[in-house]
Amino acid sequence: MIKEVTLTIKPEEQAQPETLYLLAAAALSVSRDNINHVEIIRKSIDARGKRILINLKVIVFINQEVLLDRVWRLEPIKVQNINHAQELYIVGAGPAGLFAALKAIENGYKPIIIERGKTVRERRRDLAKINKEHIVNPDSNYCFGEGGAGTYSDGKLYTRSGKRGSIDKILHTFVEYGADKQILIDAHPHIGTNKLPKIIENIRQAIVDCGGIFFFNHRLSDVLICNNELSGITLTNLENQSSFNIQLKQLILATGHSARDIYKLLNDKEIELEVKPFALGVRVEHPQNLIDSIQYHCHIGQVNDLRQYLPAASYALVEQIKGRGVYSFCMCPGGIIAPCATAPGEVVTNGWSPSKRNNPFANSGIVVSVEGNDFLPYQKYKSLAAMYYQSDIEKNACLAGGNTQAAPAQRLVDFTQNITSSSLPACSYQPGVVSSNLNQVLPSQVASRLRAAFVEFGKKMKGYYSNDAIAVGVESRTSTPVRIPRHQTNLNHIRIKGLIPCGEGAGYAGGIVSAAIDGVKCADAVLFNK
Numbered sequence: 001m002i003k004e005v006t007l008t009i010k011p012e013e014q015a016q017p018e019t020l021y022l023l024a025a026a027a028l029s030v031s032r033d034n035i036n037h038v039e040i041i042r043k044s045i046d047a048r049g050k051r052i053l054i055n056l057k058v059i060v061f062i063n064q065e066v067l068l069d070r071v072w073r074l075e076p077i078k079v080q081n082i083n084h085a086q087e088l089y090i091v092g093a094g095p096a097g098l099f100a101a102l103k104a105i106e107n108g109y110k111p112i113i114i115e116r117g118k119t120v121r122e123r124r125r126d127l128a129k130i131n132k133e134h135i136v137n138p139d140s141n142y143c144f145g146e147g148g149a150g151t152y153s154d155g156k157l158y159t160r161s162g163k164r165g166s167i168d169k170i171l172h173t174f175v176e177y178g179a180d181k182q183i184l185i186d187a188h189p190h191i192g193t194n195k196l197p198k199i200i201e202n203i204r205q206a207i208v209d210c211g212g213i214f215f216f217n218h219r220l221s222d223v224l225i226c227n228n229e230l231s232g233i234t235l236t237n238l239e240n241q242s243s244f245n246i247q248l249k250q251l252i253l254a255t256g257h258s259a260r261d262i263y264k265l266l267n268d269k270e271i272e273l274e275v276k277p278f279a280l281g282v283r284v285e286h287p288q289n290l291i292d293s294i295q296y297h298c299h300i301g302q303v304n305d306l307r308q309y310l311p312a313a314s315y316a317l318v319e320q321i322k323g324r325g326v327y328s329f330c331m332c333p334g335g336i337i338a339p340c341a342t343a344p345g346e347v348v349t350n351g352w353s354p355s356k357r358n359n360p361f362a363n364s365g366i367v368v369s370v371e372g373n374d375f376l377p378y379q380k381y382k383s384l385a386a387m388y389y390q391s392d393i394e395k396n397a398c399l400a401g402g403n404t405q406a407a408p409a410q411r412l413v414d415f416t417q418n419i420t421s422s423s424l425p426a427c428s429y430q431p432g433v434v435s436s437n438l439n440q441v442l443p444s445q446v447a448s449r450l451r452a453a454f455v456e457f458g459k460k461m462k463g464y465y466s467n468d469a470i471a472v473g474v475e476s477r478t479s480t481p482v483r484i485p486r487h488q489t490n491l492n493h494i495r496i497k498g499l500i501p502c503g504e505g506a507g508y509a510g511g512i513v514s515a516a517i518d519g520v521k522c523a524d525a526v527l528f529n530k
Contacts, residue, residue, distance in 0.1 A: 157174070262505070427472065
């Protein structure tokens with residue numbers, strides 16, 4: 001007999017398997033001797049009360065052969081040799097593009113993936129140049145390259161996009177290609193920036209082994225349209241700057257939220273686009289042991305003892321200020337603030353954590369929703385208004401940081417009091433931080449709401465509102481500022497037949513898992529439209 005049951009244990013009991021067996025036996029009213037195995041299938045931490053508890057959902061094998069394959073359903077990915085199959089072109093090798101390619105193979109197509117950036121290994125050199133030399137390669141950076149923006153900016157797999165598709169299938173696919181099975185268990189799964197690149201390489205190799213083809217260092221430079229129907233594309237080889245045309249009838253466009261040249265290209269071709277609201281703010285960093293002490297309700301001197309049994313603590317904060325949401329975004333416990341500019345002359349921050357989340361700092365974007373009236377000064381750009389608004393703020397940040405990749409920064413209390421900090425605390429942002437008044441970098445309607453929200457956050461988390469924390473600007477790439485509209489059923493652009501906008505860059509996803517789900521949907525749409 002196999003039974004499922006929920007158990008609640010103390011943190012220190014996690015490392016005591018016998019405790020799980022005894023609790024499961026008591027919960028199911030069976031003898032401990034009759035339990036062959038207890039398998040944890042879901043885990044979450046409850047730190048809301050004075051006592052920290054671990055909630056577990058487990059599968060209990062009672063006088064039953066242990067068949068874990070039945071529990072985890074780790075079925076091999078359905079692949080086939082598609083060397084001579086119909087080709088499907090996909091622009092972008094982020095999660096949307098890669099999962100579209102895997103699904104295309106399953107559907108009998110030969111995927112041809114075009115990526116402006118480099119492979120995950122080659123990208124590392126360009127990331128090092130950003131951090132050490134302040135040189136931004138517009139085609140290979142934290143946002144562009146194999147695996148997309150998520151590869152080197154954390155690898156979080158938490159999403160609320162369950163209605164869009166199968167989250168479990170995406171997570172199982174990651175496990176199939178090398179992710180730890182723990183991502184199937186944790187309430188907030190996380191692969192880690194140190195491990196995700198190898199998984200991305202494994203996915204690429206699987207696609208190539210089946211007959212798929214990758215073109216790295218190739219940028220989409222034109223889309224060819226005849227009678228409102230896609231007829232081809234123009235690609236530019238970035239190694240020798242030569243261009244060539246490819247005739248095709250269907251294209252999955254999965255270029256990510258930072259491909260401004262693609263938005264400009266589509267706009268110049270008079271292909272309908274829409275302004276999309278996004279969120280804007282700063283990245284706030286605290287010592288991780290401070291966040292641990294707040295979240296785990298203990299004195300800071302007790303943190304090391306607790307961390308034997310508990311992970312680096314995270315937090316989620318939200319407050320309504322003057323009719324708009326101010327909230328934490330992409331919180332990275334034990335993480336690092338990363339430079340995510342995609343062009344010289346702009347400064348953009350994001351965050352990531354290694355799989356162990358063992359760095360000494362915790363950082364999170366704290367952002368304000370921006371929309372509608374915020375973009376009025378940019379009306380001349382029409383559907384690109386929010387994009388130019390976003391771009392100008394990133395340029396402001398670059399100027400405030402000294403026209404390098406150094407970021408403007410301010411102690412948290414100093415920011416709320418509109419005081420330029422006389423000194424700054426240690427910070428994980430590798431290109432360096434420069435003391436600056438972020439109130440002069442951000443739009444007033446954003447800065448004023450952030451100031452009020454930080455005070456309120458300090459009431460919810462005693463110790464959060466502190467000058468030991470640093471605000472680093474700017475956090476601006478929370479999502480795309482442009483949506484590429486598409487039909488709900490066939491997923492083609494609303495006017496251009498054969499052009500399939502996909503993933504986060506098209507406005508239909510918000511992270512690794514939701515982008516992967518949308519990639520699968522778009523590949524299925526190609527089969528549906530056949």
